[in-house]
Amino acid sequence: MPTLADVGKAAGVSRGTVSNVFNRPELVRPELRERVEAAARALGFGGPDPKGRLLRDGKFNAIGFMPPGAYAISEVMRSPYGRELVLGVSLACDEAGTTLSLVNGTDNTRFASIRDALVDGFILGHSADIGLIISVQRRRLPFVILESDAGPDINSIKIDGRSGAIAAVRHLTGLGHRHFAILSVRRSPGPPIVHMPGQATRPLLAGFPLDDERLDGFKQGLAEANLSIDDVPIIETIPGEPSAGAVVFDRAPEATAILTMSDWQAITMLDEAVRRGVDVPGHVSVVGFDGTAESARTTPPMTTVAQDVIGKGRLAARMVLDNEAPRQVVLPVELVVRASTAAPRAKTR
Amino acid sequence: MPTLADVGKAAGVSRGTVSNVFNRPELVRPELRERVEAAARALGFGGPDPKGRLLRDGKFNAIGFMPPGAYAISEVMRSPYGRELVLGVSLACDEAGTTLSLVNGTDNTRFASIRDALVDGFILGHSADIGLIISVQRRRLPFVILESDAGPDINSIKIDGRSGAIAAVRHLTGLGHRHFAILSVRRSPGPPIVHMPGQATRPLLAGFPLDDERLDGFKQGLAEANLSIDDVPIIETIPGEPSAGAVVFDRAPEATAILTMSDWQAITMLDEAVRRGVDVPGHVSVVGFDGTAESARTTPPMTTVAQDVIGKGRLAARMVLDNEAPRQVVLPVELVVRASTAAPRAKTR
DNA sequence: TAAAATTCTTGGAGCGCTCCAAAAAATGGT
DNA sequence: ACCATTTTTTGGAGCGCTCCAAGAATTTTA
Numbered sequence A, B: 001m002p003t004l005a006d007v008g009k010a011a012g013v014s015r016g017t018v019s020n021v022f023n024r025p026e027l028v029r030p031e032l033r034e035r036v037e038a039a040a041r042a043l044g045f046g047g048p049d050p051k052g053r054l055l056r057d058g059k060f061n062a063i064g065f066m067p068p069g070a071y072a073i074s075e076v077m078r079s080p081y082g083r084e085l086v087l088g089v090s091l092a093c094d095e096a097g098t099t100l101s102l103v104n105g106t107d108n109t110r111f112a113s114i115r116d117a118l119v120d121g122f123i124l125g126h127s128a129d130i131g132l133i134i135s136v137q138r139r140r141l142p143f144v145i146l147e148s149d150a151g152p153d154i155n156s157i158k159i160d161g162r163s164g165a166i167a168a169v170r171h172l173t174g175l176g177h178r179h180f181a182i183l184s185v186r187r188s189p190g191p192p193i194v195h196m197p198g199q200a201t202r203p204l205l206a207g208f209p210l211d212d213e214r215l216d217g218f219k220q221g222l223a224e225a226n227l228s229i230d231d232v233p234i235i236e237t238i239p240g241e242p243s244a245g246a247v248v249f250d251r252a253p254e255a256t257a258i259l260t261m262s263d264w265q266a267i268t269m270l271d272e273a274v275r276r277g278v279d280v281p282g283h284v285s286v287v288g289f290d291g292t293a294e295s296a297r298t299t300p301p302m303t304t305v306a307q308d309v310i311g312k313g314r315l316a317a318r319m320v321l322d323n324e325a326p327r328q329v330v331l332p333v334e335l336v337v338r339a340s341t342a343a344p345r346a347k348t349r
Numbered sequence C: 001t002a003a004a005a006t007t008c009t010t011g012g013a014g015c016g017c018t019c020c021a022a023a024a025a026a027t028g029g030t
Numbered sequence D: 001a002c003c004a005t006t007t008t009t010t011g012g013a014g015c016g017c018t019c020c021a022a023g024a025a026t027t028t029t030a
Helices: A004-011 A014-021 A029-041 A050-057 A073-078 A080-096 A111-116 A130-138 A161-175 A209-226 A244-251 A263-278 A309-322 B004-011 B017-023 B030-043 B050-057 B073-078 B080-096 B110-116 B130-138 B161-175 B208-224 B243-253 B263-276 B311-321
Strands: A062-066 A098-103 A122-124 A143-146 A155-159 A179-185 A191-193 A235-236 A257-260 A285-290 A304-305 A326-333 A334-336 B062-066 B099-102 B122-124 B142-147 B155-159 B179-186 B191-196 B234-237 B257-260 B287-288 B303-306 B328-331 B333-337
Touching: A004 A014, A004 A029, A004 A080, A014 A029, A014 A285, A029 A191, A029 B161, A050 A235, A050 B110, A050 B311, A062 A080, A062 A309, A073 A080, A073 B080, A080 A098, A080 A263, A080 A285, A080 A309, A080 B073, A098 A244, A111 A130, A111 B050, A111 B062, A122 B080, A143 A285, A155 A161, A155 A309, A155 B050, A161 A257, A161 A285, A161 B257, A179 A244, A179 A263, A191 A309, A235 A244, A244 A263, A257 A263, A263 A285, A285 B030, A285 B234, A304 B004, A309 A326, A309 B311, B004 B017, B050 B287, B062 B110, B062 B311, B073 B080, B080 B263, B080 B287, B080 B311, B110 B130, B122 B130, B122 B311, B142 B161, B142 B311, B155 B161, B155 B311, B161 B208, B161 B287, B161 B303, B161 B333, B179 B208, B234 B243, B243 B263, B257 B263, B311 B328
Parallel strands: A062 A098, A062 A122, A122 A143, A143 A155, A155 A326, A179 A235, A179 A257, A257 A285, A285 A304, B062 B099, B062 B122, B122 B142, B142 B155, B155 B328, B179 B234, B179 B257, B257 B287, B287 B303
Antiparallel strands: A098 B099, A191 A235, A304 A334, B191 B234, B303 B333
16 A cells, blocks of 8 residues: 555655645645646555554544443344434434444453544443443543443433333332233343242342342332232343243233333233234233333334433433533433233233 | 553563553563553553554454435434344444444535545445545445445445335235325435426436336336326435325325335335324325335334345445455345235225 | 745654564573 | 573564644745
8 A cells, every 4th residue: 555655756745745735735736736646546545544644633533332231233233222322322423523433342352342442432331340441441531331320430321210110110000900020131141031939039130230220110119019029020031032022921921011121122022912912901011111212113002111212322422522520310211101001901810 | 641652661661561561461571560560550551552553553443334325324323224234234243343333424524534434444325426436445445335336346235126116016006006106215405395297307317226226116017007107196205204104195195005215214104194094004005115124013014125134234244344356236125015005995086 | 136925845753553573581401 | 600492571663644843946025
């Protein structure tokens, strides 16, 4: 690859002049400019290499998005929530004219990814891993962490998941439901884990603050109605697990209401209900979480704990871009009641 | 920001040793290593700056995705098609451990964006703009252009849009439809444009090969049934235009079948039908284009010209990553018949 | 026509790093 | 205690660029 210097030599001018031809052509006498351009063409020089400029100028003009947990970026793009989050981030990037880098990294390469990412700041998906935070801090880049409060010195944005979870349960108990099942998230690879009442392992501390908090909200909401979460079957599946709905229906047939951790999971339930001819909400009520656009278009339209996902992504990007004093933002949630919830079925068995 | 040299000075060792401490610690005597690490900590040195490494090594380890036309990345993320495409790309990026840079650029800054993008290759959304191609070629980066054949020297991937369009029309004429409307894409900002039969401006050459080809397929399919596209109202709206459905229903009330250019547009139609209490497919049939996941979950489930969007994105990324001899790939489409199409309503008026 | 003003062009400095051949230090064998 | 090995550390070279102060060339003015 030819360089500025090569072109300069060929055209009989200095490096600096060639640079000017490409960056501030008005500074170069037209005749000379043409000579330089000809030389560049002849050498197949395609303009100054951004690497060089970068080293000198020091700005990447990009922000990095690092998926939560150990997820790959394709997994983020698969989930309705993830897509909307990225959309929100991209909105702010559009406004700022910034590139959005979806940074990859498996469990082992994650730290290297952060170390090497060509970005001016980071948005970290929710994560229990303090190591990631430290990695980013090392680089002294502005960053924000999602759904995981990491203390007053660190930018964070989270929703009030507990309140949302409580509202969902209240809505259902208010309708008269007494038999619940919870479709929760498994944060490690593997098949669904089923926690039946009375069994030893309770999954109440999943290690992801996001999950913990919602589960805790469910617990509290149930307690308000004199129900114990210990009597509720909890199924944990990895996001996108296609069998999730089947497992819930098979293992918790007596449940009249199903609480989930995301719209995606709720959609899975709805899909499985269609497959089995189970009537929603006649036979079971289903509640989603997140309030993504998809939740409004399911059959039936879904009752869900809505948050402003797009706004959250956008705010995250703005916080990174603006790089002001760290703050911890807690966003409100709102239960959106649609048609996937109703009074429980008559107790026939 | 301290540099390797600064740390070296503070620890009484050379630049090279400090570099080794961070990149190949096993090469450095533990005791010395510790001294260097202490110095780094004291100075607040967060590891070698990626800019320097980049200049030396020359690999960005990222591929760039440039939205089609003059769209912003948020617009891509808004459309079902765009999201699935990005998902496909991200799948290949995950496999390759590459970063996916969603490159921004308004009409004016687009060239600069390409010039400066910190990527090893490009995926260009479909575009009529030869200038973009030239910009990328200048940088001598591998790239692929989507839905726009640019000749044998240039990587391209497109679907067989014409066949898809023809299949859609055949399906509908086969059901007995004689009255059509087409919801097409407006590629410039602005309100919907309505082309009624008999009016002067026919929109058959939109300038985007993708649109042209589909429109041409519609034309051909109609001709096969002795219908002329000139008798068909064509409404052009920008993607995501919320009023699109309303305009179509208002301006083409006699249409029994509505052809669209994307699932997104078809979803808009379906939404508007719900709003107006128009029965689909009883009153009108609607056909989508793309076969995104969303199309299977609409109410009613949508008949659509399906392509493998994810596969396309993935292939595009692979072509860029592998950087082999240029090829032009044409992907097949398949009409997926679901419940949004049926025989036309009885001719009551 | 010379001096002054203006327009162009130049090349040094510096951005921060990694590689590598060679020098220095440590280790082992006799 | 000395030489041969092996392990560590070093610093030059080079990656490609842009900025900028200063020098060179040209144009204007008197």
